[in-house]
């Protein structure tokens with residue numbers, strides 16, 4: 288399925304599905320059984336044979352990714 | 364054995380999450396925290412639902428105005444927002460507005476924000492001045508609140524004989540840990556008594572007064588202020604709201620303590636959520652904690668035998684050494700990595716230790732269905748005090764990630780905010796009278812509502 292992920296994925300702890308951003312406001316989800324789906328940034332289904340999705344994971348993955356981590360950033 | 368309704372008393376033994384507790388993790392840490400930071404003080408008070416009207420009804424908002432905001436100690440600004448004599452800020456809460464000003468080197472005063480002539484707001488934005496002069500007809504007051512100038516005084520003979528009426532009325536002010544509080548109730552207990560000795564002692568070692576506002580963002584949200592506030596009063600939501608955080612955040616293992624008007628929730632890092640169907644490795648936990656995704660490398664060294672707690676506490680200690688000094692060596696590992704969420708009644712969350720996070724939740728003006736949610740970082744500094752960060756004002760549909768100073772926390776806040784408006788809307792559809800709470804993990808929310816009930820039951824404030 289197109290489009291291809293634009294960043295590395297994150298595996299969901301419960302379902303085992305892998306979520307990856309694939310362009311603006313789009314998230315590609317690959318289920319544990321290999322089925323895939325494309326969803327928007329709040330988990331609305333766009334295309335694919337996968338329908339079940341965790342909207343919060345879509346919020347996380349589609350958010351603008353800020354590099355500086357509040358757990359690591361330098362104080363200056 | 365099955366429970367019966369008669370079993371539902373506070374004597375029912377308190378159950379805690381399976382798996383290790385925060386206290387167990389503290390025992391394993393190399394650098395320990397002092398015992399007084401570990402005291403446990405759980406809160407149990409029945410199993411009643413919280414009436415949904417508290418979030419939805421205009422009447423309850425009016426009661427809050429009359430009986431809560433008019434008599435509670437509330438965070439107005441940081442002392443650093445008032446750097447010079449004459450610096451002032453406008454603090455708004457619901458339909459009330461106060462001027463908070465530095466009137467002398469070591470004195471801060473607060474006044475209701477209204478001209479005593481015909482009532483115009485004296486100030487509508489923050490600034491610095493040598494007197495409070497009303498833009499309408501020009502009445503002016505000294506910083507201390509004495510009447511200084513009445514234009515065409517010959518036309519106000521009555522004010523000459525009633526001059527005491529022309530003093531700006533004062534509102535109580537208190538300061539703690541660099542935070543300035545006001546309380547409109549002249550009979551309020553002192554701020555120190557309100558906060559209580561335990562909490563004051565806890566914060567002494569973190570020197571929040573010697574920090575500066577390094578980032579500050581504010582966002583309008585379409586929900587009652589308590590819905591936004593309560594989103595940060597329990598860790599139970601992590602399993603669904605922050606699924607990416609489950610592997611390394613033991614939120615169900617959080618410890619919840621209540622000390623009078625302040626509660627705290629201590630959420631350990633480096634314990635997987637026990638709801639997970641597998642056990643992540645230490646490296647997997649660390650990767651998730653730092654949002655390292657498939658195909659990416661860890662940004663910190665990690666060797667065989669290392670733990671998330673060891674790596675993150677060491678990184679935290681070195682990160683704060685240049686600004687906090689070698690005092691970091693006296694601090695426990697937990698202080699650099701666990702979530703130390705302190706919840707001050709009714710709407711203020713100054714996190715402890717080195718989390719740096721500060722949250723505040725207020726009604727959005729006089730609207731009970733929208734609120735203002737603010738996030739700040741208060742960070743240590745070395746050398747001259749840096750000026751506090753300007754506030755980034757986000758509209759209802761702007762993402763938190765537009766406020767880049769919040770770092771990755773902005774991404775976390777996106778997930779929390781994703782729920783808030785939907786709770787406000789969902790409550791209108793709810794075919795139950797109230798919302799129900801877990802006994803321990805959501806006990807801070809019960810405590811908040813119990814305190815709110817106390818304030819409401821005290822009736823209107825006697826001025």
Ligand code: FES
Pocket residue numbers: none
């Ligand atoms: S599971 Fe808590 S609001 Fe739905």
Ligand SMILES: [Fe+2]
Pocket residue numbers: 594595600604605779
């Ligand atoms: Fe959250």
